[in-house]
Amino acid sequence: MIPPQDRRSLLRGLGVGLAAAAAPAWAAPKDRKLGYAIVGLGSYATKQIMPQFAQCASSRLVALVSGTPEKLERYGAEYGIPQTHRYSYADYDRIRDNPDIDIVYVILPNSMHAEYTIRAAKAGKHVMCEKPMAVSSAECEAMIAACRAANRLLMIGYRSRFEPYNRLCIKLAKDRLVGPTRIITAEHGFNAQPNQWRLDKPMSGGGSLMDIGIYSLNATRYLTGEEPILVSAVESTDRSDPRFRTVEDRIDWMFRFPSGIVANCVSSYTSPHNRYRIVGDQGWIDMEPATAYQGQTMRINRNNHTEAGPTPPPANQFVGQLDHLSECILTGRQPIVPGEEGLRDLRLIEAIYRSAREGRAISLG
Amino acid sequence: MIPPQDRRSLLRGLGVGLAAAAAPAWAAPKDRKLGYAIVGLGSYATKQIMPQFAQCASSRLVALVSGTPEKLERYGAEYGIPQTHRYSYADYDRIRDNPDIDIVYVILPNSMHAEYTIRAAKAGKHVMCEKPMAVSSAECEAMIAACRAANRLLMIGYRSRFEPYNRLCIKLAKDRLVGPTRIITAEHGFNAQPNQWRLDKPMSGGGSLMDIGIYSLNATRYLTGEEPILVSAVESTDRSDPRFRTVEDRIDWMFRFPSGIVANCVSSYTSPHNRYRIVGDQGWIDMEPATAYQGQTMRINRNNHTEAGPTPPPANQFVGQLDHLSECILTGRQPIVPGEEGLRDLRLIEAIYRSAREGRAISLG
Structure with missing residues (x-):
């Protein structure tokens, strides 16, 4: 049993940080809400992100960018976005002339992240970019340079960093x-449906690792607060499966961190996984699901006894993510997950692929 | 929900195999119970193994071998073993003259397994040997050859193969x-107490992998029914910790199997682990604890719903293990975990150590 006073102590200092994402204390006046343009009207944008603006304190949806006129019409009408704030990809650079747009949120196939981030920066806009940040570390570096040259902020969509159970685990x-x-x-995976851009390497840059394994990867970094110094990876892909003609199915790897922590990571496109476990010398903290949209469940084992973990103050991870960038812009701070964070993951992804390809451990840093 | 008829179906065919270990059907007449000599009166022998003979159908405890006269006196009295059936290590070879002893059960430090197995075989006795079978594959081969030359059976103490939840998982x-x-x-580990033979490489042959990680290793083989074709390992040991002057703390590894299955394995002397999970494309089967002396707990996830697994017919894994070898001797069968099974694990242990040492994946077989 974790006694009540210990439970309070576990949560101490956490409330402030979490509340900050949604608390009235830093809700800017309505006219200071920063305007987001959503680029790419796929499932994640339309089902997960766009409905969240209604709850945001510092952010609002002001523009849409899509290559599909029907989507612009449908979602434009649904969210009250006027014709003047709806853009095709050909029109995209005209966002520079729209002062309502403060931030561009890039939710496109991975191979398009770099181009649309760099064009947004050149149009004078701050950028939120989905993960993986790009399909190569070189692209990430170019994106960071473009935003820096334009004096604009760049943040990567690592929503778990705004999810209260993950923050509590950290x-x-x-x-x-x-x-x-x-x-x-750390294990992440799902059964990939055929015929989607995620399975087309020119669009995705890679397989399960780029799409879902990155959750395992990023979690090992935020849960340790360290950067890995060694990686060893093994890939296993049935190339006769039509889903995996160009991208990998499973790629699992181990990291060693400077303090000696070892991380064992699973990434899969053919089996369901969403969990991580932190094992210390006196027990463990288990999260399953760990990085889902909702339903996070924590168990804690100490002294050979397992029980439910404490319940953190509720907070909406999507709202927290959207408002964090707005707040950083309003206050002149750097996001907790800037472009450099996405770059670090891409460098590690490249090292994981290289380790699997060369059949050897790769020293890092 | 697993419907009741499905639960029955899950268990079908399992009852027979499990019951076989303890069922009256093959309980030999009392005078056919085979006699065991226990060699090495440490904690595992005296606390876990010796109390089980009372429940055995085909096995009985008839002799003790120890280097400590006080232990021979204490346990000899407790189990009614006469002076004539108590042996020192110097006396050990005299077991050949004791017809009450059918089987020698070697429960010594790992480095002594080979010698005491080979001497038992030369004395005409069948052998049960604890895992790891020995400290090298060369020793395992010599043990197998000695038992074969003496026309005696050799079985390795893989008790989980007689534990009903593990059998059900298979x-x-x-x-x-x-x-x-x-x-x-598959994850196995515990916090090693200092100053014990397990931490002395000349006695143990290695660290956590030889002692507890072997449970992760062996489980991946019995749960897949396949032999790994690739191994990649990473070691992490704080050599300034006085426990780890000669043996490793953590050594984690990945196996790839011929069907494409990947196994991620943890072995640790500084953190508590006892679990495995089988992940298929439609869900998972989780066991925690998985290979403990008791308390196995199974959870099954299908269609995004998690529930407790079915309950197999009860059976005592220690009794099942002891009686299995007796029954094999009585009926002329080979044990399901013969010396060759221990040899396979030692070859894999050697490959794991080599992979970690050389920093590269090792192809097997």
Whole structure:
């Protein structure tokens, strides 16, 4: 049993940070809400992101960019976006002339992230870009340089960093609730449906690792607060499966961190996974699902006893993410997940692929 | 929900195999119970193994071998073993003259397994040997050769193969309850107490992998029914920790199997782990604890719904293991975990160490 006073102590200091994402304290006046243009009206944009603006304190949806006129018409009408704020890809650079647009949120296939981020920066806009940031670390570097040259902020859509259970896990690991972390296991995967851009390497840049395995990868970094110094990876793909003609199915890897922590990571396009576990010398903290849109569940094992973890103050991870960038712009701060964070992941993704391809451990950093 | 008729179907065919370990059907007449000599009166022998003979159908405890006269006196009295059936290590070869001893069960430090197995075989006795079978594959080969030359059976103490939840998992994986297996994760570890033979490489042959990681290793083989074709390992040991002057702390590895299954395995002497998960394309089967002395717990996830797994017919894994070898001797069968099974694990252990040492994936077989 975690006694009530310990539970309070576990949560102490967490409320402030979490509340900050949605609290009235930093809700800017309505006319200071920053305007987002959504680029790419696919499923994630329309089903997960766009409905969230209604709850945002510092952000509003002001423009749409799509190559499909029917989508512009449908979602434009649904969200009250006037014709003047609807853009085709050919029109895209005209966003520079629209002062209502402060931020461009790039939710396109991975191979288009770099181009549409750089064009947004050149149009004088701040950028939120979905993960993976791009299909290569070179592209990431170009994106960072473009935003820096334009004096605009660049943030990557690592929503789990705004999800309260993940934030609590970071704190509990840092506070050594189960002792110093020794092992992390992180597993992400799903059964990929055929015939989608994710399975087309020119569009996606890679397979399960770029799409879902990146959650395992990023979690090991935010749960340790360290950067890996060694990676060893093994790929397993049935190339006769028509889904995997150009991209990998499973690619699993191990990281070693400077403190000695080892992380075991799963990435799969043919099996369902969404969990991680932080194992210290005195027990473990388990999250399953760990990085889902909702339903996070935490269990804690100490002294050979397992129980439900504490419940953090509720917060909407999507709202937290959207408002964080707005707030950073309003206050002149850097996002907690800037372009450099996406670049680090891409460098590691490249090292994972290289390790699997060359059949050897790769030293990093 | 798994409907009741499905639950019955899940268990079908399992009852027979499990019951076989303890069922009256093959309980030999009392005077046919085979006699075991226990060699090495440490904690595992005295606390876990020796109390089980009372429940055995085909096995009885008839002799003790120890280097500590006080232990021979204490346990000899407790189990009614006469002076004539108590041996020191110097006396050990005299077991050949004791017809009450059919089987020698070697429960010594790993480095002594080969010598005491080979001497038992030369004394005309069948042998049960604890895992790891020995400290090298060369020793395993010599043990197998010695038992073969003496026309005696050799079995390795893989008790989980007689534990009902593990047997059920093997069946459920084979029956593809959650679809064909894609990923297995297997984690074993505990916080090693200082100053014990397990931490002395000349006695143990290695660290956590030889002692507890072997459960992760062996599970991936019995849950897949396949032999790995590739291994990639990463070690992480704090050599300034006095426990780890000669042996490794953590050594984690990945296996790739011929069907494409990938296994991610943890072995640790500084963190608590006892679990495995079989992930198919339609869900997963999770066991935690998986290979403990008792308390196995199974959860099954299908169609995004998680529930408790079915309950197999109860059976005592220790009794099942002890009686299996007796029954094999009585009926002329080979054990399901013969010396060759221990040899396979030692070859894989050697490959894991080599992969970690050389920093590269090792192709097998």
